[in-house]
Amino acid sequence: MKSHLNLGAALIALVMAGSIAACENNPGGTATTSAQEKSAKIGAWGVDLDQRDLTVNPGDDFNAYVNGEWMKTTEIPADLSRYGMFDQLRLDAEGDVRAIVEELAAKEAAPGSLEQKVGDFYGSWMNVAALDEIGVAAAQPHLDAIYAIDSPEGLMKAYASQHGDAPFGVGIIPDPADTTRYVAIIGQSGLGMPDRDYYLKEDQRFADYRAAYKNYVAAVMELAGLEDAATRADTVIALETSLAEIHWSAQDSRNIQKIYNPMSPEALAALAPEFDWSLVFEEVGLGGVNTFVVLQPTEIDAAAELFAATPMDVLKDYLAFHFINEQAANLSTAFDDASFEFFGRTLQGTEEKRERWKRGIQQVNGGLGEAVGQIYLERHFPPSYKAEMEVLVGNLTAALEERLQLNEWMDDETREGALLKLSTFEAKIGYTEKWTDYGPLEIGADTLLENALAITEFQWQEQLDRLEGPVDRVIWPYPPQTVNASYNPLLNQITFPAGILQAPFFDPSADPAVNYGGIGAVIGHEIGHGFDDQGRRFDEAGRIRDWWTQTADERFKAKTDALGGQYETYEPVEGLFINGELTMGENIGDLGGLQMAYAAYHRHLDACCGGEAPVIDGLTGDQRFFLGWGQVWRAKAREDEIRRRLVTDPHSPPEYRVNGVVRNLDAWYDAFEITEDSALYLAPEERVRIW
Ligand SMILES: [Zn+2]
Structure with a gap:
């Protein structure tokens, strides 16, 4: 459920915004002279x-x-990989949001109302018995569609889908050349493990991670009903390893001078002719867009060659695995457990899966966060x-x-530029003034996977709807109950949610x-x-300018x-x-x-x-x-x-x-x-x- 959104988030997180990660305390009134007074x-x-x-x-x-x-x-609590002041506050916020979600879920709700959407989404998440009952069948239509692909066009459409992962992702951000309008971006993607280093580092612990990954990919494929899962897992991992070799490092991917590469569709087609980009853009709703910012051009070039040279059967296995991998939490316990064993236990050292409701609140925050955000504000x-x-x-x-x-x-010249930039800083404090309209989003009572996919589509459509218009400086990057803070250099905005x-x-x-x-x-x-x-590469209007x-x-x-x-x-x-x-x-x-x-x-x-x-x-x-x-x-x-x-x-x-x-x-x-x-x-x- 991430390729498009992921990329935008990755860009904001890695390149631009700095989320904080933990803090505490407050502003000033007068200095306290006696600790007991307050x-x-x-x-x-x-x-x-x-x-x-x-x-x-x-x-x-x-x-x-x-x-x-x-x-x-x-x-450290058994279900966490890290614990501290920041996490304590996050746990408190989860409890606060849970109270709101459960109240909404208990209400008599009209179809299509926010109460119905929050209640049904959370309910579909919590109903594990129903998920286990249906098992892999929930994913089957999506897997069947992948295995029915019989042409390069079909592959391109699958790469363009937002439901799995692909060798590239797309996103929409304010245009670094003119931040009053939006631009589409294309960047590297497509690895199952967190970073290229996991595939390539020679250190023994990373070799252990690779061995565990092999078991995980095979286990997932077997659960998905694919024969000869171990062999197929090997070929998928071999493809990912080749992809890892051409992936840019995390530090290069946050270097704005390296990743800012505006291109016309023609230039992109010349860079990576093995991919039919016009088909991709049409599929994702970006047909007619005339400039793209390509983040890692050499990688896109090499990835297109790599995927074009890979047999169709391997590519289908790759797509099937990535669909399940992305959606594992939205499937039965068997898939969810396999995912936890690898990502939670092996890669993070966590001993236990988190309680279902806690993860459910995270899902609600991610998918319908502003629907509960208004009530959260009133209370907290x-x-x-x-x-x-x-x-x-x-x-x-x-x-x-x-x-x-x-x-x-x-x-003096640089100082003037810095002061000018400081003067245009904008602080967003507490909450958005313009709430998300969840009207077009349809949520059902017992279809968790389809709900999750609908949310991904809805969030992408929200971005697409903005593409033609001027940049919206009022919308927020996350709901008010988020425990974090961030900076967006393209808008020169700092954000501190409630x-x-x-x-x-x-x-x-x-x-x-x-x-x-x-x-x-x-x-x-x-x-x-x-x-x-x-x-510092961005100016007072958020443009890339030296x-x-x-x-x-x-x-x-x-x-x-x-x-x-x-x-x-x-x-x-x-x-x-x-x-x-x-x-x-x-x-x-x-x-x-x-x-x-x-x-x-x-x-x-x-x-x-x-x-x-x-x-x-x-x-x-x-x-x-x-x-x-x-x-x-x-x-x-x-x-x-x-x-x-x-x-x-x-x-x-x-x-x-x-x-x-x-x-x-x-x-x-x-x-x-x-x-x-x-x-x-x-x-x-x-x-x-x-x-
Ligand atoms: Zn930061």
């Missing part, structure tokens, strides 16, 4: 001090100092939060503006120091994406090279280091975000309290600020999950988002009296300061 959600004033490990010198391992006791005493997002967030965003923006004015390494604007991320009753170290740094992080290694002088460009590059060099020395699991290039944007976001938040916190103190923060529980304002940041990233992950994220996730592991960042801030050294003999110590000239 009742913060966490601890007395926002940080749970009992979770610290005071035997650790903060300068040796700041993450362990802030979170060590929690790390020692917490076990006080209107005052929006105004408080606006103040915080204003303070963060003012802090960055001042830092740009005072910046010594930027020349889901993240609560404790532990945002707590109006907490100490301002903690709120600035939490949500303040998250806001700074998202603003920072506008000026990270990729975001507004940097050569001197500023070289100085920026020297700083980010130094930062990347630091991260590349970190080895979260044996033999696998952080990829400095893949994580560059997020690391810059973290570093710049914390620097901005620190400056904003002091602006707040200047405005409210003559620049002075009270001492609370023996801790200074600056110490509490850094504790807030450290607490946000309190998390543990299973080893396989760490490995998976090191290969695919542009974010560094949580521990390094703490230690890797604070060691570059002078204020942290002062706050905790860090000395040269500490493990995290960097000489002042080695500290990277960008903003």
Whole structure:
């Protein structure tokens, strides 16, 4: 259920937006002088001090100092691959949404109403007995259609389908050349495992993953009733391995200079003539479009050759496997279990499948999220939060503006460009002003697979409907109950949904120091994406335009090279280091975000309290600020999950988002009296300061 949408999401996630991943606390009122006056959600004033490990010198391992006791005493729940502050909030949001969904489902609902759609979709997900009863028969018409293909045209139409996966995907985004209109994009796709590295890395653990994958593909094919499943699995995996060899790496796929390749349909046909692109475009509804942005041209070229040279029987098996693989969760327990065993247990180290209802809520959030979002807002997002967030965003923006004015390494010309871009930033806070119209979406009571496919079609059609018109800056990338935050460089928008604007991320009753170290740094992080290694390639209107002088460009590059060099020395699991290039944007976001938040916190103190923060529980304002940041990233992950994220996730592991960042801030050294003999110590000239 993903090829089209996936690609758009992948582009937003990898290339452009920076989702955050965990934070906590809130904005400022006045500084608290007595911890007892307020009742913060966490601890007395926002940080749970009992979770610290005071035997650790903060300068040796700041993450362990802030979170060590929690790390020692917490076990990752059996059904999760990673657990921490961020996940706790997500679990709370799931519970909140469940209450809404179950209420809607219990209502007497008119056919076609939102209540009916939410209730029936969730009901069709929860009715496992019905899924097991029908078994593979639910997928059979789709598999039959694949095996009935008898021509290259039939194959092209199948590649264009949104229901499985194919060697390419399409999506729709604002045109980087003119962000007032949309453009279609085409990019690489088609691997069953998370990244090319899983097929190609020589490391023993990755060889183990490949062996398990072989069993999984064979098991799925056998469940689908295909004879000789093991042999067929081998040929499908051989094709995927050849595809992996030509796939671009994750870091190249987030490099905007490499992936921005506008082409006419004729140029695309010349690039990859083995594919009948006009048929594809007609099939997906993009006939008549005259410009496409091709993300990985050399891969598209080679993939077309590879697939054209592969026997039809192998291609049908490939398509059949990918259909089942994408839809496994929407089929019977046997398919769902096979999928969990490989993706959950083997690739992420998770011990148990999550409870059905929790996954059902995720499905509702993904497919009908805005249908429950309005009720979620009424219950969990006080209107005052929006105004408080606006103040915080204003303070963060003012802090960055001042830092740009005072910046010594930027020349005036580049500085002007940066200030201009900062002035056009737009913050979206809490929820959308324009709700999705689910009118055309049809949902039935007992057809989970067909419901899921209908949602995919509906979401693609929504995008298609926008293609001809001007870019819609009001719509949201996700529903308000989402626990995340993001930046979209094409719109120069930062987005903070209601889901993240609560404790532990945002707590109006907490100490301002903690709120600035939490949500303040998250806001700074998202603003920072506008000026990270990729975001800086976009101008004040979201266009790809080089507004940097050569001197500023070289100085920026020297700083980010130094930062990347630091991260590349970190080895979260044996033999696998952080990829400095893949994580560059997020690391810059973290570093710049914390620097901005620190400056904003002091602006707040200047405005409210003559620049002075009270001492609370023996801790200074600056110490509490850094504790807030450290607490946000309190998390543990299973080893396989760490490995998976090191290969695919542009974010560094949580521990390094703490230690890797604070060691570059002078204020942290002062706050905790860090000395040269500490493990995290960097000489002042080695500290990277960008903003
Ligand atoms: Zn980010």
